[in-house]
Amino acid sequence: MTPAGKAPEESRLTLSQIMGATDTNLLGTVHGGVLMRLADSLAGVVTARHSGGPTVTVAIDEMVFVTPVQVGDVLHLHSQVNWAGTSSMEAGVRLMADRWDRTDLPIHVASAYLVFVAVDEEGSSRQVPPLLPQTEEERRRFREAEIRRSHRLARRDAIVSSRAIAPEPAQG
Secondary structure (H helix, E strand, O other), rough: OOOOOOOOEEEOOOEEOOOOHEEOOOEEEOHHHHHHHHHHHHHHHHHHHHOOOOOEEEEEEEEOOOOOOOOEEEEEEEEEEEEEEEEEEEEEEEEEEOOOOOOOOOEEEEEEEEEEEEEOOOOOOOOOEEEEEOHHHHHHHHHHHHHHHHHHHHHHHHHHHHHOOOOOOOOO
């Protein structure tokens, strides 16, 4: 039986955190891996809320770093489910920063798209509720997530096909 559908707003979340000295790389800015961990953690909560149970990361479809995050900046991560299939979901995460030394508007520092699969107690995939986009923005996100999914699946199929080609016998 298919679970009842849910709107993106039902699982949408924001996480805010002050970035500290322990988060830095050798250049003194916040390490990209720290941003990736935070994005993955928030997207995991968002997909778990949508699916009604545990989820696991199966792919980071894309993560783009726009500008460095500084120590003392307040990082705001905004996430929601963009697309849901039978057992998998795409969550988008937008990372914004309030500069610690300025009062102007938050700046966009990174964006990510992550794919999760809902799992049961044995670790097998389980069905998730359909996503019911309500606004034009949510419908756009849904369409773009489907494009990313089709590219991801086509890339996987091309790689599998490439590996199936037998190598030529050695000459000589």
